[in-house]
Amino acid sequence: MANKYWESVRVMLGGEPRKAQPAEYTEEAKTIHFYKKSEKQDFGALKLEAREHQKKKYWLKRRWIVLLSINLLFTVSYWFDIQILEGALTASRMLGFHLIDLNSALQVMLAHKHIIVNLFIGTGTVFVLWLLLGGRTFCSWACPYHFLAENAERLHVYLVEKKKVTDHTFHRGVRTVFWALFALMAFVTGYTVFETLSPVGIVSRALIYGPGLALGWVVLLLLFEVFYSRRAWCRYICPIGLTYGFVGVFSPLHVTYRLANCHHEGECRKVCEVPHVLDCIIKGRAPEAQLDIGADCTRCGMCVDVCPSGALQFEIKGLRKIM
């Protein structure tokens, strides 16, 4: 099964999802595919039915509440001096316990080449936390830039529908290149240059310490995403996402896909920030009756929300066997 993890990392780094070989299909999957072939389904009617049965923003609401609570807790802690969550998203103390963003920590370690105990403790804690919670869960459930980009994305999708703009995609591999380059620059020049560009840090600090000119950079990024390329920062640039992606490879919390329930109308891929992880939902692709969605998935739950037939669900690994 190591193969499955390797494939999920390969796709995350920018590789195209591989189609399964005929030999890789399990008997169960083959049977389901066979019956699906013989069923003649009215695609239009299915779509209508799908739209009707969508759980209206069930996970979206929960996620936004969590995301805003985390970020506003920083603000409230500082402004009212209640000292629950001090610092910013890059590094903080929750009730005195150090928490440090993994990518910022990596940049500082590479640039400074000296790790003090607090840095180690904070990084370790956050590593374990996001390992349990799914790695890129950070992106959709905690990152304040994600929240802005998500809403910019709505505008972008609307404009694309109205044929005012077109989406320009990039090769997803550039994110891997950026990750390596920013790490290399930190190591060679001894300066955490990504931290000066990171809209995550800028937005987080602006929420806590007040807005500054640096927000202009964030606005430019959002405009780029609205008018030129959908979710460009998160999809093609952000090394933070990739760092958390690595953490989440073996995470027990993920979205799981049940072939038998799927109607293949593809609503999930339309709302997904990282549609390449949902390649298996294309008719005939899934080699197994149940599949776990890959490491690049941000566990945002949009696909779970739009799936009309419950084929996509959140799951905690191991719990399936126990229950």
Added chain:
Amino acid sequence: MADESKPKAPAPSGIINKRKLEERRRFLRSIILGAAVLGISTLGYIPVASAWRVRMRPPGALEEPDFLSSCIKCGQCVQVCPVQAIKLDDIDHGFGVGVPHIVSREQACDFSCDAVQCILACPTGALVYKKPAFMPLRGEMRVANPPILIAKEKDPEPTLNLMERTGLARLARPDACLAVQGKGFKGQARGADFKGKMRFIEVDRWKPIPLRDHPFDLPLCDLCVRTCPIRGAISLQEVVGKDGVRRMTPTVHEPCLGCGVCEMICPVEPAAIVVDARKGWVA
């Protein structure tokens, strides 16, 4: 030029070409994106390139290059400071986005936290009580003896847990200094609009108050000397000028940590006494 007998032949190749063309375009776009992001990221090096500009960092800061490499830009030092002396920089000063610094004239560090809380809060070791052995240390930045904090002089442990200065005070404009001129001072040190705070041990040991709420009435101005938080860092000395006249002059001594209180409280505009950030003691 469609051939009627073979209507389907050109179509698939056309599709393939279109896909290839789009792939080629995407590849080019990706290269341009890469170049653009790298180009923009060089702007991020402005703070490093302008590191020769001296900046006042919080107490215990590493030397500038090490400080820039280790600061994680979280602002925890900002949050714990009881007088809000520490500010995070924006993009317009070139000090580094989100990197802390102090403008002493507006709000100096007066050690009213007693324990240099900002160092305690720093998660990455950009601010430290004691530098790691392998890090460069300029001898003149170290103070000879543990600094005695006047506010807790009667405590069993009266010293600050800090053995390095952030800078050094200097009487920059002796002619403007009220003490040198033999003048007194009456009223609010920096006027009614000044927002800076300070801890006065005789008012409240733990709570800093706005400077404007603590007016003075002095026959001879010695504000910098009487508000200095460190024992023996500054005193009024009789100095014989070039014209042979003896004048009381604020004189900085070796224990000075460069906290900037003297610069903040100096009532003349601009301040007669200033702190040179990152400057060490040379006998």
